[in-house]
Amino acid sequence: SQDMIDDKAVVSTQSTGEGLGRLNPEKVDFYIDYIKFQVEHGFYDGDANLNILKLYQFSPDLITRSSIDIVHLILVKALMQLPKEDYVFCRAQLSQDMIDDNLTKKIDDVATLLETCLFPKFWSVVQEEKIFSEMAGFVEAARCFICHVIQLTYKNIEIDFLKQLLGPLSTDQEFDEILERHSWEVNGDSVFIGHKEEMVESKEIVEKMPIEVVRPLLAIR
Amino acid sequence: MAWTGNTGGGQQMAHMQMMYYPTPAVESSSGDEVAEAVVNFLKWLYHFINTNEIYHVENMYEDGFYKISEFYFKDKPWPAPEVVQEITEEKDEQSIFMILYRELYYRHIYARLKPTLEHRFDSYSNYCELFAYLLAADEPVKIELPNKWLWDIIDEFVYQFQSFQQFKSKAGKINEEEKNMLRDEDDAWKVTAVLNILIQLTEKCNINAQLQAIEAGEPVTEDIAGEFGMKTIYTMTGFFSLVGLLRLYCLLGDYHLALSCIQHVAFKDKDMMALVPACQITANYYAGFAYFMIRKYANTIQLYQSILGYVQRTKQFFQNRSFQAEDINKKNDQMLALLAISSYFCPLRLDESVNIQIKEKHSEKVTRLQHGDMTVYDELFFIGCPKFLSPVVSENSSSPFGSSGPRGLQLQVFKAEVEQQRLIPTLRSFLKLYTSIPISKLAKFLDMHENEVRCCLMAFKHKKEIAKGHGGDQTTLDIDFYVDKDMIHISDTKIARHYGDYYVQQILKLKESNKMIIGAALTTPAVAPVTPVTM
Numbered sequence: 001s002q003d004m005i006d007d008k009a010v011v012s013t014q015s016t017g018e019g020l021g022r023l024n025p026e027k028v029d030f031y032i033d034y035i036k037f038q039v040e041h042g043f044y045d046g047d048a049n050l051n052i053l054k055l056y057q058f059s060p061d062l063i064t065r066s067s068i069d070i071v072h073l074i075l076v077k078a079l080m081q082l083p084k085e086d087y088v089f090c091r092a093q094l095s096q097d098m099i100d101d102n103l104t105k106k107i108d109d110v111a112t113l114l115e116t117c118l119f120p121k122f123w124s125v126v127q128e129e130k131i132f133s134e135m136a137g138f139v140e141a142a143r144c145f146i147c148h149v150i151q152l153t154y155k156n157i158e159i160d161f162l163k164q165l166l167g168p169l170s171t172d173q174e175f176d177e178i179l180e181r182h183s184w185e186v187n188g189d190s191v192f193i194g195h196k197e198e199m200v201e202s203k204e205i206v207e208k209m210p211i212e213v214v215r216p217l218l219a220i221r
Numbered sequence: 222m223a224w225t226g227n228t229g230g231g232q233q234m235a236h237m238q239m240m241y242y243p244t245p246a247v248e249s250s251s252g253d254e255v256a257e258a259v260v261n262f263l264k265w266l267y268h269f270i271n272t273n274e275i276y277h278v279e280n281m282y283e284d285g286f287y288k289i290s291e292f293y294f295k296d297k298p299w300p301a302p303e304v305v306q307e308i309t310e311e312k313d314e315q316s317i318f319m320i321l322y323r324e325l326y327y328r329h330i331y332a333r334l335k336p337t338l339e340h341r342f343d344s345y346s347n348y349c350e351l352f353a354y355l356l357a358a359d360e361p362v363k364i365e366l367p368n369k370w371l372w373d374i375i376d377e378f379v380y381q382f383q384s385f386q387q388f389k390s391k392a393g394k395i396n397e398e399e400k401n402m403l404r405d406e407d408d409a410w411k412v413t414a415v416l417n418i419l420i421q422l423t424e425k426c427n428i429n430a431q432l433q434a435i436e437a438g439e440p441v442t443e444d445i446a447g448e449f450g451m452k453t454i455y456t457m458t459g460f461f462s463l464v465g466l467l468r469l470y471c472l473l474g475d476y477h478l479a480l481s482c483i484q485h486v487a488f489k490d491k492d493m494m495a496l497v498p499a500c501q502i503t504a505n506y507y508a509g510f511a512y513f514m515i516r517k518y519a520n521t522i523q524l525y526q527s528i529l530g531y532v533q534r535t536k537q538f539f540q541n542r543s544f545q546a547e548d549i550n551k552k553n554d555q556m557l558a559l560l561a562i563s564s565y566f567c568p569l570r571l572d573e574s575v576n577i578q579i580k581e582k583h584s585e586k587v588t589r590l591q592h593g594d595m596t597v598y599d600e601l602f603f604i605g606c607p608k609f610l611s612p613v614v615s616e617n618s619s620s621p622f623g624s625s626g627p628r629g630l631q632l633q634v635f636k637a638e639v640e641q642q643r644l645i646p647t648l649r650s651f652l653k654l655y656t657s658i659p660i661s662k663l664a665k666f667l668d669m670h671e672n673e674v675r676c677c678l679m680a681f682k683h684k685k686e687i688a689k690g691h692g693g694d695q696t697t698l699d700i701d702f703y704v705d706k707d708m709i710h711i712s713d714t715k716i717a718r719h720y721g722d723y724y725v726q727q728i729l730k731l732k733e734s735n736k737m738i739i740g741a742a743l744t745t746p747a748v749a750p751v752t753p754v755t756m
Contacts, residue, residue: 022416022417022420023413046477047477050475050477050478054475057473057612057613058412058413058612058613059613060613060615083683083686083687085515085516085517085687088476088514088515088516088634089475089476089477089515091634091637092474092475092476092514092630092631092634093474093475094630095630096625096629096630099630099633108637111637112637112640112641115641115680115683115684116641116644116676116677116680117676117677117679117680117683118673118676119676119679120672120676149679149682149683150679152679152682152683152686153678153679153682153703153704154703154704154705155703155704155705156705156706157704157706158706158707161672161675164672190706196703196705196710197703197710199701199702199703199712200656200701200702200703200710200711200712200713201712202712202713202714203712203713203714204714207719207720207721209721209725212530212534213530213721213722213725214725216534216725216729217725217728217729
């Protein structure tokens, strides 16, 4: 009946507004241009990039031969957000075909190297792939993450090891700039990162009983 | 009590209750006759829905519908909608009562029987009518419905979509006729339409703005909620749609949107969610699962602990509803499996009752986890994970349980984390034994190069930081450490013996035993007094 058709029309109208995931397949080219723009100009819009992956998931007919290149860009950009969870979000939206692609596998390996903090190996691997060396801001983002982890872990770190972790630096000045940015101080053959003693203070965990647990007892006569 | 057309009051209620008790069924061979109790139920339901007597509607919905289904329609559908229209003398087949009845009718078929493809399409059309009724209205609709019914509508809507996707993916089991029907009717149950409906329902009442106001402790005015948001039916439907979206996004592997749905939802006891227990359990399960997939184990543990405690405390109320109890038990087991993994990666203090449950259900698997068995992760994940979906199912899709089906894809994401965590538990167990240890010594124990150990130490810290999530007041059982050049300094956390939980469990058990003994004593026939034998 006409009413039923109208009802379906009401609920299937797609608006172009933002929302909890409202997608418009017609916007896919816009999003693709947008991420290329992000790559070129070195900024990041995670929500928009995830929209592309979602559109590929919902409308596989949008996928062309060059779509996998866009996927790669999205993944590397997401990786640059570590320790935030952007990479996992993206990774969970990929199809098996996208996952099996050789470059995707390489990017995944790099992601694992970062998550397992095998930083020296990370630097040698990323030099092998164009996508990393040609991505504006990638090296800086990686260093930012690495320094974050160093900050979590170390009170004092040997200079030689620190330099290994930070990857190839073009000048000594670059190294000094990094130290200054994080307020790290050189101390002979090591670098002072920060005081960490309170982390290992003796703690005793005392029991707490929330009221909900005790309430049933109070009702007993 | 037969329908007489007048509506008395409390007396009517009492009489109505009687009619749900199984009366000698009017078994008819033709199957056309509708039992008297059912007729009465339908007439009363029709009346109360039209007069908006929500208290009675709630009773009939929660109690009557279930009991009558159990007794009269255990393995057959409720009367056809046309028949019901006759019985209730409803002229308009598109009236809200008929739409609601059809929703119940199809829900029953999905629950107790097998829906045909035609059922699936018709049910979808009915949902479109129902949601259009709410959404296309120029001003808020007058009808009110109990919260439980609203939740069940949304829950069932998502469930039927899930069921449809699973049906389509079993390519081998679809016959030729069904394939043609699918091709012709390709509008029904499209993922974008389903999502769109839920999103529109959340927007109609500005639920996010309302939740933000509640978060900030401000009153929810019409400025914030809008004209529609001031009516309970819209706000509750909007809220339940948020939970429906959370669930659907998790099933599609989109944890980002899943978590964005609940960013303003407070998972506390006195919340909108608490109004319907099934909603609370669903919301906690899926939110916890989304956090689990992005490695924020502390959040998962916090949510699951509190909801498992809630389920324990309210278990007795679900006993009489076998469907609900089954669902809840399933979710319970799923959460336990995920907790087993989460607390292995992120040792936090677990409530004693939860620990006991994990031991009861999964002790063998937990042991294998602790021994570094890598195969047990797959098993636990399969138990704990939801039934993932693919948004589009083509005719040649692979099985949803295959390695490249939706479940396989998410498993791969999880296994990446398993691989990244591989060395950490061993590292943890060694560090636990010391308050300080040189890297060189640790490297010897672990049979690794020193630099590898250094990287592993950093990985430990990195993963720990992520797992923390948004903090909270959990008590960590984990060690902490820092590295000073070539020396590792480790924290020394002592846990005081926790007696409280154990005592509470024992006191409650004793109370139960006492009850049983007293109960038994009262019903045992008195022993005949022994008369002394006189000789």
